[in-house]
Amino acid sequence: MPLVALSTGFVLLWLFLAAFPFIWTAWGSFKVEADFFSRTDWMNAFTGPATEAQTGSSFTGSGYHGAWIEQEFWRAVLNTSIVVFCVVTISLTFGTLGGYALARSGFKYTFWILIAALIFRAMPHVTLVSGYLLPFFEMNIWGYLPTTIIVLVAINQPFTLWMLHSFFMTIPKDLDESAMVDGCTRFQAFRLAVIPVMWPGVVTTGLFSFLLAYNDFTVTSMLLSQENQTMIPKINSFLGSTQQEGKVMYAVAAAVSAMAPLFVLVMVFQRQIVSGLTAGAVKG
């Protein structure tokens, strides 16, 4: 079976390409800079002689200590948690209401949301940010977490609406209409008949809102002040201000810390992520 062997080889090669950079960086984050960026031999990052010479053991948490405690990365982690939690909650609330309304109304505006969702997916977020800055400075709401949260919710809205709208289209109309025949108001029908069956779609959409808020660099780096910074801009600022010896490892440790939750997320929600990615393809 040469063909199976060939395919297996190719798959293994791809696996190596996809996973190795992360494993390498995670391993290297426990070394000192002289090892991770070794002038003599790259194998040093693997074995760690300089780490052993400097700290007495071949693994060190000094990068993590420096990033989390000295540079107060924990503050950024806290800010990210707040931003991500609020963005996911608010955009799902708005999105389920809006998506449900769209799916149940007879109007032909599905085309227009689709167009909006398309254009906003293609439009660089930084173009919108350049429109926010001046008004936000003038109104004195620049730099605070709530401003950033509502901006991220709005940017995410077209996509959320589109996904939830197509999800609600698959829930039969009869379900909530029969509830209304039984004397429910529209809102009661939504709460009692639709909410219990909508969770799969909401979880998938929520995952993508989470990723948008968690991975965002453009909005958070431009709209947050220094002390309110979230993780990703914080890591970027490590690079800018702390080029001196030793501080690069802070950025490496912080980057690995920011990657870890995503690994767990993929492990737990692999099925939902895959179905979310393919949903658009199947529905056209």
Next chain:
Amino acid sequence: MAFIWPSLLAMILFIAVPIVSVAYQSLFVEHQQIMTQVESCGPFGCKSEARVDAAAMAELRTEEPMGRYNGLGTYTNASHLAFGELRAAWAASEGFGDFFDKVMNLPFYKALIFTLCYTFIVTPLVIVLGFCIAVAVNAVSARLKGPVIFFSLLPMIVTPLIGALVLFWMIDSRGIIGATLQVLFNDPQLSLKASPTLTWVTLFVYGVWHSAPFAFVVFYAGLQTVPQDTLESAMVDGASRWERIKYVTIPYLMPLATFIALMQLMDNFRVFEPVIGFSAEASASSLSTLIYSDLRSGDFPLFGSAAATSLLTIFGVVILLSPVLIRTWREFKHKG
């Protein structure tokens, strides 16, 4: 239906209004410097020199935060569409190559060319690589599939900036890939960061690495639905494995390829984080990083310049999407 209002309001306030605000801002430029004569006396006598009057500038900025009106001047100046410079370059240059070099010195065109190259080189490569991985994974034993999908998702799910940084650290001349390349080419001076061409290639490689998982997942899902009886009848008719892929699988997956191409065109057109992560602004600026660096410049952001670039970028997005928009509109009319 009142349910739509919260999300509609959010979109109007934070998407529609900012676009209008961008359009308005692009008509203004920052104030001219107000100069004052200052007597400065040192040990070698007094002399008068011109300085920027900071207090007057601050007052002017609070009075007119937008800056002064400039009409469409920002659009046509040297750092945007640069019509004057283009004409001069065309008149002065000997051949097309020379003209091209001059155009590449204009920041807007440099960014536009990089963005277009990135979009149209990365997108096809992503589709081809994703398809190959999907076909290969489909052929290996079922036990491997779960872990393969898990690891394949990583480059796509991990924050783009962090993904770029991870590779950036590895291609450092003291990192594993950088050092290996130096040994392979036997050139201790080799650095992927130094030459513009190599930086472009690095960014393209990053782009393919980052997006191939998306194409893989979509194609892989599509492969599960390829009609088995068509494949079997092709096999009965004596089609080789390659012929089956060529005449059955690929035509069947064509709509998916269109979908991936569309998504990738949109995502790649706004390439931003990799350029920041690879610290590559000097040799490869994209339209997004151009706006970003305007907003980050000096003490006071260049709102007018950033707004003009933003509007030109939005215009570019509309042009890029226009074939799709027109097709969707036709289908919609047809259905409705």
